[in-house]
Amino acid sequence: MIYTICITCTVYEALEVLEEKNLGALVVVDESGKLIGIFTERDYARKVVLKGRSSKETHVSDIMTDDPVFVSPDTEIEYCMQLMTNKFIRHLPVIENNELTGIISIGDIVKHVINSKDFIIQHLEHYIVS
Structure with missing residues (x-):
């Protein structure tokens, strides 16, 4: 099974999926299901936590690794x-x-x-x- 997250979802929503499915990463897809990035625990740690951002206000698109x-x-x-x-x-x-x-x-x-x-x-x- 491939677990994905939408580009407009919040980081918090992505973290909920990671925790629920016991994953380290989610594939980020657009409306058509096309791969556009990857969201990882590492992205969260480095681009949200260390930067003082809010995971409930930051979108996956703001911190994902694009062009994977x-x-x-x-x-x-x-x-x-x-x-x-x-x-x-x-x-x-x-x-x-x-x-x-x-x-x-x-x-x-x-x-x-x-x-x-x-x-x-x-x-x-x-x-x-x-």
Whole structure:
């Protein structure tokens, strides 16, 4: 499931969704559902709390990260890791045919790497025993 927030919503509304869904980021979309930004806990901490703004009066559009880096469904995991590391980001929207189809988090990447290593270890153990 992809959780989104509208550009005109307040930061407070976005924080409510983050808390309710236990998320670290929301994809910001326009009226047509097109990706226009990302709102993260980091955006909130740096652009609201530290600047003395009010989360009930500040709009998501005022603090979101616009022009987000995104990937396609066929983007290799290693490239996603490289993008996240180089750009200091933790979330990558997935776009296919100009439509938002998902989002990859750093947690998703870590789970994939661990599962891949577990599979290799199991395969090697089976090979050694056989």
